[in-house]
Amino acid sequence: MKSEKKWTSLMKKLNLILSSFVILLISACSSIPKNTADGCSIFSERYLWYKHAKKTEQKWGTPIYIQLAFIKMESDFDWLAKPKRKKIFKVIPYKRPSSSFGYSQAVKGTWKQYKKETGNKFATRTRFKDSVDFIGWYTNKTEKILKISKKDSFKQYLAYHEGWGNFKNYKNNQKVILIAKKVQRQSDKYKKQLAGCKKSLNRKKYIIY
Numbered sequence: 001m002k003s004e005k006k007w008t009s010l011m012k013k014l015n016l017i018l019s020s021f022v023i024l025l026i027s028a029c030s031s032i033p034k035n036t037a038d039g040c041s042i043f044s045e046r047y048l049w050y051k052h053a054k055k056t057e058q059k060w061g062t063p064i065y066i067q068l069a070f071i072k073m074e075s076d077f078d079w080l081a082k083p084k085r086k087k088i089f090k091v092i093p094y095k096r097p098s099s100s101f102g103y104s105q106a107v108k109g110t111w112k113q114y115k116k117e118t119g120n121k122f123a124t125r126t127r128f129k130d131s132v133d134f135i136g137w138y139t140n141k142t143e144k145i146l147k148i149s150k151k152d153s154f155k156q157y158l159a160y161h162e163g164w165g166n167f168k169n170y171k172n173n174q175k176v177i178l179i180a181k182k183v184q185r186q187s188d189k190y191k192k193q194l195a196g197c198k199k200s201l202n203r204k205k206y207i208i209y
Contacts, residue, residue, distance in 0.1 A: 036077045039068055039190040040197035050201050052129040060136030062150045065194055067132045069153055069187035070160060073179065074105035079126045081105060103131035114138070135160075153187035154180050 035041040043050040053064045075081035082101055099108040102125030106114070114134050115123050123130035139150045142159040146167055150156065157180045159167045170176055194201075 032077050036072055037186070037189070039065065039193040040201075042068065042077070043197070043201055046128070047201070047204060049128050049132075053132050056132040056136040059133070060140045060150070062136040062139045063191070065187050065190035066139070066150070066153050066156065067135050068190045069183050070135050070157060071103050071131065072186055073157070073183045074100075075103050077103065079103055079128070102126045103128055104134050106131075106134055110138070154184040157183040 033042045033045045043053075050064075053067050056062060056067060057064050071077055079102060081103070100106065101108075104125065106125055111123075111125060111134065114137050115121055118133070118137055120130065120133065123134070125131065125134075138160060139156050142148050142156055142164065143150050145164050146155075146159055148155045148159060158170045158176065161176055161179065162170055162173075170180075
């Protein structure tokens with residue numbers, strides 16, 4: 001009986017330790033970086049994010065600073081971000097305006113297309129690795145379809161926000177133009193910041209994926 005009680009007590013302690021570890025791991029992976037306006041600060045907190053963003057740049061040719069600028073505008077690095085619900089009579093909560101979700105705010109239909117074309121069947125919009133890969137895939141298709149350079153943060157974001165079919169009408173939407181200009185400014189800031197810490201980030205070769 002004593003040995004059985006000791007074993008039960010030990011198992012409870014192990015379960016508690018395991019649960020605490022899982023909670024700590026989830027919070028570490030999903031929490032929002034302290035300074036989302038600084039690329040070096042983001043990657044100093046989330047070095048694995050740098051490796052994922054760099055892999056996307058190598059795979060699709062989409063610069064890291066543009067990946068970050070898109071996510072900054074879309075979700076501000078909130079993995080559970082969703083569009084605000086519409087309100088009836090400005091009071092009663094109603095449905096959301098779109099199915100946008102996660103870091104990249106990809107909608108369900110486009111995310112489904114991404115998974116089908118890339119073979120990334122288990123991709124999820126709440127994972128940074130998949131989100132930056134999605135942005136790389138999308139901007140790569142934008143370059144092919146609309147002949148917009150992947151380094152053109154302004155027009156690439158317009159196509160990202162409006163969609164490939166509606167891009168030609170962007171000049172009629174001043175609100176979207178202002179947002180795209182904001183993304184462009186943020187992209188330029190990230191570019192300058194990362195130029196100063198790129199060597200340091202690339203030296204960290206032994207951090208496991």
